Amino acid sequence: MTRPVYVTGAGMTPFRKKYDVTLNELAQQAVVAALRDASFDKAKVEAVFSGSAWGGPLLGQRILRDLGMTGVPLVNIENACSSGSTALHLGYTAVAQGKYDAVLVIGSEKLSRFGSGALPLEDDDHEVRLGQIMPAVYAMRAQRYLHEFGGTPADLALVSVKNRKHAGLNEYAQFHEPITVEEVLASRPVADPLTLLMSCPKADGAAALIITSERYRTNRSVEVRASGLTSGVFTDGIVDTTIDEITVRCAKETYEAAGIGPEEVDVAEVHDAFASAEVFYYEALGFCKQGEGLELVRTGATALGGRIPVNPSGGLLSKGHPLGATGIAQIVEITEQLRGEAGARQVEGAKVGLTHCTGGGIAGMDHGACTIHVLVR
Amino acid sequence: MKKLNEESWRHVSGDEAVLIMSECANCGKRNFPPLRYCPNCHAENPEKKEMSRTGTLYSFSRVHIKHKLYPAPYVVGYVDFPEGLRVFGQVRADAEELKIGMKVAASVCSFGEGEEAVQAYCFVPAEKE
Numbered sequence: 001m002t003r004p005v006y007v008t009g010a011g012m013t014p015f016r017k018k019y020d021v022t023l024n025e026l027a028q029q030a031v032v033a034a035l036r037d038a039s040f041d042k043a044k045v046e047a048v049f050s051g052s053a054w055g056g057p058l059l060g061q062r063i064l065r066d067l068g069m070t071g072v073p074l075v076n077i078e079n080a081c082s083s084g085s086t087a088l089h090l091g092y093t094a095v096a097q098g099k100y101d102a103v104l105v106i107g108s109e110k111l112s113r114f115g116s117g118a119l120p121l122e123d124d125d126h127e128v129r130l131g132q133i134m135p136a137v138y139a140m141r142a143q144r145y146l147h148e149f150g151g152t153p154a155d156l157a158l159v160s161v162k163n164r165k166h167a168g169l170n171e172y173a174q175f176h177e178p179i180t181v182e183e184v185l186a187s188r189p190v191a192d193p194l195t196l197l198m199s200c201p202k203a204d205g206a207a208a209l210i211i212t213s214e215r216y217r218t219n220r221s222v223e224v225r226a227s228g229l230t231s232g233v234f235t236d237g238i239v240d241t242t243i244d245e246i247t248v249r250c251a252k253e254t255y256e257a258a259g260i261g262p263e264e265v266d267v268a269e270v271h272d273a274f275a276s277a278e279v280f281y282y283e284a285l286g287f288c289k290q291g292e293g294l295e296l297v298r299t300g301a302t303a304l305g306g307r308i309p310v311n312p313s314g315g316l317l318s319k320g321h322p323l324g325a326t327g328i329a330q331i332v333e334i335t336e337q338l339r340g341e342a343g344a345r346q347v348e349g350a351k352v353g354l355t356h357c358t359g360g361g362i363a364g365m366d367h368g369a370c371t372i373h374v375l376v377r
Numbered sequence: 378m379k380k381l382n383e384e385s386w387r388h389v390s391g392d393e394a395v396l397i398m399s400e401c402a403n404c405g406k407r408n409f410p411p412l413r414y415c416p417n418c419h420a421e422n423p424e425k426k427e428m429s430r431t432g433t434l435y436s437f438s439r440v441h442i443k444h445k446l447y448p449a450p451y452v453v454g455y456v457d458f459p460e461g462l463r464v465f466g467q468v469r470a471d472a473e474e475l476k477i478g479m480k481v482a483a484s485v486c487s488f489g490e491g492e493e494a495v496q497a498y499c500f501v502p503a504e505k506e
Contacts, residue, residue: 118442126382126410127465130497131440131447139438140455147436147477189441192472234416236409236464238457241436363465 002096006221007375009038009210010335012328014172015203015320018112023055023206027063027108030206030325034104038218040210042067046100048074051087051107052324063106080360081271082229083107084207085327085371091211092227092373101215107328108206111321119202127363134361135199135274139191142276145242146193149291153193157184158297159275160197160317166304167314169345172329174203174320184275198275203320207328209335222338228254228372232365241366247284247358250370255286258374262286265308265374266350267337269330271358272315278302281356282310285372304345312337312345327357327371338377352376378487379495385410386483386498387427394483394498395430398462399423409462431482431503432456435463439472446488446495456481456500467499474502 011033013019019026027050035042048069050060060074079086084107091103114120118133125132142156161181167173179197187197212221230250239245255261262285270285272278279293287308288296296302302310313319313333316326334353336342353375360368386394399411402424406417415423437454444451452468452475468475469486479502486499 126385129381130466131444131451131453132465133440133442133444135442136438136440136453139440140436140453143438144436144477189439191441192439194438237461238435238463 003098004214005092005095005224006212006217007209007224007331007335008212008216008218008221009034009040010332011037012172012207012325012332013205015174015205015322015325015329017174017201017203017320019110019204023059023108023110024062026110026204027106027206027208028067030108030208031063031067031104031106034208034210038210038220040216042069044102044216045069045072045104045210047072047094047103049077049087049091049103049105050074051077051079051083051085051327052109053078053080053083054113055108055324059108060106063108069104079369081273081321081323082327082357082359082369082371083324085355085357085373086229086369088209088211088328088331088373089227089229089371092224095211095213101213103211105209105211105328106206107325109322109324110204111202111323112204114202121361125363132363133191135191135194137361138274138277139194141241141280142193142274145276145280148242149294151294153185154181155294155298156193156198156275156279157181159272159278160184162297162303163272163311163315163317166312166345167318169343170314170319173314173318174201175318194274194276200273200316200321203322205320205322205325205329207325207332209328209331220339222335223376224373225260225376226254226258226374228257230370232362232368234364236364242280243290244280244284244366246366246370247281247356250372251285254372254374260352260374260376264352265354266352267312267334267347268308268310268354268356269313269315269333270310270356272311272317273321275317278310278315285354285356304347309347312342312347327355330355330357331373331375334375338375381495381497382410388485392484393430394485396428396458396464396483396498397425398428398460400426407460407462409464428462429459431480432458432464434475434477434479434481436477437468437472437475454500469499469501
């Protein structure tokens, strides 16, 4: 038996290229924001789940020591880009199963430590030794997709243009200035057909949630109807990479658990690490059929005001992608949307929201991890 | 010269290379690169076998980000082999010459200079038959 679980408090820092404070201090700002959002007494937090990819040992303790919030069960979690959303999955599960009534979930990251360029991957991977990098993984899938279904790099650029327009309405995003298709195509090439403006920038940032049972529910709480987590399935065989297997599988499980289908989703935050990826995820999440993803962005269906707005926050492409923080920041956005507190980027009448966060590059897998959350008001 | 991913290829002659897969004697599962355990039945040290010399280019990309070992731009691709395996590697060709679906052959490429130099398998467009 499980019981309903709610996002009762939500807070985040703006995502920025670089913060001059430590990761601990940055994450503290998000924790305090989440507590204040719900006027929640810190003494009621019974357990903590802290996700970060490169936060180092005991990050949760380092964040909470000076806030006087340790002395409770505290788990530090690494799952690449899905680190934060995996922390939420564990917090959700603990509350749903009745272990706790209130837990704190944190996602935080400082990628400014790595300087510019693609993120480092582990050298024990045989593909990485031969020059594999994340942008190339996405680029080869994009190349194959355009080959099979038609479409051009200019179509992919439309995703970047759309998300940047959304970001202009979001003070938490890193970039706000509108961009054009021509500018996206003319920006520095990264891995053909992907250019710099089709690639998510690095960022520093943190986000936090107060996850509760009915006991602490308020009139601003938003229900987490389902929390899906899975890992990649290994294949070195000949498979169709134009459909994101891990997302399809995780979506099926999560929609079933929620009792909600893709046609009921009003707003979604998806893992647009690259412009092409957002298109793949439209299809994998069931917002359209395979091969029809580019049509959604061409017709504006996924823009604010469209049939199914995707990434109203500006997405990873315009917010930046501080890995561990990303999945939690997506929840912050959907919480604001479902509360009707999203201001200029509000999706009118949004009742059902979805977040999707995949993680990591590893040879022989679509991604290392995938998380999907369905929230309802 | 140091060889990268030495367990997964063998120099034949000239620039030619042949890739090496594992094939489980118990269940027949094939893997590239060769694995220590069969992922299907966990039989240990599956047999190593040579693969076909040519495969089909599934997709490719020209990478413009410099790598500690590889000067940019360099081209990477996935190649599908008749053994039912997809192999990642660098492709020695101008991206303009490449087309999805074309035949490519396993080859030997050298990277870097002096003591840093390494050898690895790579792919080159296969000669027209």
